[in-house]
Amino acid sequence: MGEVFFGLTPGGRPVAVKLIHQVHATNPEFRRRFRSEIEAARKVNGLHTAGVVDADPAADPPWMVTAFIAGPSLERALAEHGPFPDATLRVLGAGIAEALEAIHEAGLIHRDLKPSNILLGADGPRVIDFGIARATDASQATAMAGTPGFMSPEILTGESLTPAADIFAFGLVLAHAAGVRPFGEGPQPALSYRIVHQEPSLAGLEHGLGEIIGRCLAKSPTARPTPAQLLQELAPSILGGSWLPAPVQTMIDQQAPKMPSEMPRNSADAVAGSPALASPAPVVPERVVEAGSPNPGHAEPRKSPPARAESRKSPSARPRKPAPKNPQRARGTAGPPVAQRPQSGQGKEWRFRVLSLLAIVVLVPSLAMLVLGAAEGVQQVQGGCSLFAARANAAEAAGPTAPPLAACAESNSAAEILLGVLGLGIGVSLAVGARNRRQP
Template identity: 55%
Template sequence: MDPLQPGDPAQVGSYRLLGRLGAGGMGQVFFGRSPGGRPVAVKLIRPEHAGNEQFRTRFAREVEAARSVGGFHTAPVVDADPAADPPWMVTAYIPGPSLQEAVVRYGALPPEAIRSLGAGLAEGLAAIHRAGLVHRDLKPANVILASDGPRVIDFGIARALDGAGGVTHTGAVVGTFAYMSPEQVRAEPVGPAGDAFSLGCVLAFAATGHSPFDAGSIAAVVHRVTSEAPDLEGVPADHGLRDLIEACLAKAPAGRPSMGDVLMRLSEPGAGDLPPTVVDMITSKESQSRAALEGSGGHAATEHLEPPPQPQRAPSLIRRRAFLVGGLAAAAAVTVPVVVVLANSGDPGAAGAAPSRSATPKITARAEFATQTEVVVSPPAAVLTYEGSPGDPSVTQMDFSPDGKILACGNGSGDVRLWDVAARRSLGDLEGHDDAVRSVAFSPDGRTLASGGLDGTIRLWDVASRRTTSVLDEHLDYVWTVVFSPDGKTLASAGWDDSVRLWDVATGRTVDVLTTDTSAFGTAFSPDGEIIASSDDATVRLWDASTGRPVAVFPEEADTVDDIAFSPDGRTLAGASGDEVVLWDVGTRRVIGTLFGHTDSVTSVEFSPDGGTLASSSFDTSVRLWDMTFSRPTRVLNGHTDVVLSVEFSPDGGTLASGSGDLTVRLWDVRQ
């Protein structure tokens, strides 16, 4: 349980709020106290839903349906007000960790405990189905391990079996892909058999620590769910567990067992208690909730009933210039719940032929869900410190040499510092720019380093001699980003003169100019070198690298896209847009995901070499590691005391570097 934050309400209806429990796709969840002193969970619906009258009508119908669910293994709905602003719902509070928390912290459960868990979940799902509902989002985070057995929670997206009044519409998907049934992924009708499939995924997670359909990208997860056999390595073959889980994971709904069948197979002798470590977690949650209730004293608070005024953001161009020439002394980061919204990939439209990605599984539905509980990780493995004090010019973009031995860092003083990564010491500065160095990039062979500056020039450095070999000065304004093509023959640079320039590295001559509508900020080559992506104010474009012709324009975003990065397989493009990270499908040029969690503008995005993780940095001083299968917790790296301007993975993927306005570069061990 986290404390309330400034702006959180102190009371909802007659329920006093005492702490934060988390968030979902539909709203925030708080720990509260009923008028009679009982612990409750209070869900406040998100404003974007609250303003929709159709949603309010559906929400009211589903609250009434959820009230009818009984049984020992669900969290009953005790109160709700769909007409409130915002709407809210109250359920009994179940003290205990989620299955996700318990397995992430202490590992897989023993077979006997999994049998007991499965029986309890089957009984809870059977109660839901008897009420005419399908849960539709059963996953480890929606299973609470209590002292008297597991509970199924979160009826926020449950849907009536008869299809009337559901929260979704035709062709829509709601849930978490790694735990969805194939029919749900395909936006087909979903019945109780869909929950049986999710139950099989959850039990496999309890036995192995991961979904049986985990993969390196959303598209790959969808393909595995619909077309491939589950990964059940590590699931015990005895106790009947593997056979039961395999039956639940049948691709065809008719081939899956009913909840009654599951109960018959799991209620036989052999079920057991949870491990002592998990029991201790439950006891701790119980103690925490009792302490919160006793500390409240039964008096409703009156402070923070209205959100305080939000500070106005400085104009984006001023902020960009400011974070290069001095620290902004941003406030310490606050860990907040994270929401991932996956959107309809749609058809290609008329924007022009997209690059061929015939092997890419297509997502043709919309899904909205929350990532699992966040894990805050600190401290870093090492800190590289610049001379100076906060307020001096910031550390900007960074790049590792291809062998991982050197880290190059630009800074607001106009220099490029080279660090020996293993020795954690400076190798000296490359001096020559007349203004801040915004971007640096090593060539694929590691022999050349490019640096782009606010003086409008690009310098090519011989890494061995530390000398300038070329000065490229045809940009008419700031150079924001430089990046080498995969073969090292071409350098692309994004400039504020409304262009992306392509340079022949051997001769230093411009070979093409890609004209953008406004100042260009980000640019990136696809892994095969065939496509160049560029970003400017709210627009992302794809260009044919060989001809310089535009290939596609992605949907516009509300905020400027400051940085972009291709996934290693070239199927996904990530962009830093406002305080969000946007994910596009390169083949269809549609938004397929939006990652929420940062509380201020995102400055940099970077995929890990294996594509399984996306890192982002922000003005909120934090770094976030997003699991691209969305089946594991988001990790939050705290420690910087000023804006974090860039993140960079080492070539082996074991280290993440983050550079900040606090004049430090932090090296994080991300293999843990």
């Protein structure tokens, strides 16, 4: 749908800036869905998802700023490091169950729970992307929406939905994290058929965890547990240290945001170009933009008044909102201004020597030209052309076409004096410059 960029609020808090691709921004239906995503995400407690900091679905292009989660998606972690151990699976399940409880209490059905929509933070998982979430009272819509392999039977058959559809997806996600595919793999039609008509295969799962996942994958929505029941069964008694395997924890550490003073001072081109938030990634740390700036490729202050800063759901931490009529202009900055490095003593000494040498080179010939010009002025009265007298006398002896000696002397004298004065002025300027460079 768009690009996601790492950014900072005016107060320096890390955020993720999501900018929608222009091809989608011209679609009224897409804008409606994006607005719904923003509204749905705002309803859920930021502890369980990436809380919305600011957004403008009517902007061109639309954008949204959310809290930054330092960590990879579950999909990426599994692809790079393989299935999780049982202890990690239980903490992962408890965290997702807690998030689903908050989502359902907000009157929403997520409808697209999958590994790529779960971010792994140091303090637990976060559920993101409410792009096709629906309010519970609007769940009668039968349009199929979701991701193949992670959809409940009622979604595939077009039945009315309840929050239990998310519980089925929860069971598939938790089994996927354990390296188990309850309904196998293959083309979408075959996989969807098995989800609707066949029982899951949970071989390879730890007994207690397998039993929980089996109940989540019940064909009847009413037979599935609630998020509160899952949380009670999966929550660890005490959570100390890292809950993730060491290689995944390293991914989190590497993705932790830098301090503002360590940020590169550059403007993202066309965010993110922009928000430089083309396959979307949860974070692109190299790009730095300011929260609420849909296109920090230009450095023009926004005309809209500063908005409140917002921390997750709190209305007291909202960054300033960009002017909607001019979304292509915003600031792209990070970190304090960099002071100009003072010149070293060696640099000053080198410049002094160069300027002094140039002054000498110019002054000596200039003084010589002045002396010669003055001397020729005297010789003009006595006859002859200094410097060029021999050539002029030879030309006079050759015939009547040669220039008169007096004209020759007058021309040479004026040119030498003019060049001498010009050179003297340049030489004096260079000498003064060298003297100034020498002073501390």
